[in-house]
Amino acid sequence: MKMNLKALSNSVNQEIKDLKLALASMSDRMPDPIDAGCVVEQLQSLQNQLRFKEQYASRLLVAMKKQNNGEFGYCDDCGTDIPTERLQLLPDAPCCVDCQSIREYKSRAA
Incomplete structure (x- = not known):
């Protein structure tokens, strides 16, 4: 992309x-x-x-x-493709939705 x-x-x-x-x-x-x-x-x-x-x-x-x-366009954490729709909304997105959810969960738990 x-x-x-x-x-x-x-x-x-x-x-x-x-x-x-x-x-x-x-x-x-x-x-x-x-x-x-x-x-x-x-x-x-x-x-x-x-x-x-x-x-x-x-x-x-x-x-x-x-x-x-x-x-x-590749997730920093798991290496999979970041969906085009996500990149169109957040071109600076470093990771896919699943990995972002994990990051946010870990940051709340810390």
């Missing part, structure tokens, strides 16, 4: 740049005391979005490396 991970990665990286610009512009302004709580909440929201997008971009880089090596 061939996916255009590079275009997706470029899009995510642009979103990261936009979020950083938004954060910088908000950090520079001094809110009046009445609006300070709203500004802090907006800053935290932007920081959370940025952290999520940066993690996603990192996972996409891993997926692109796998694609270049011919390893994309």
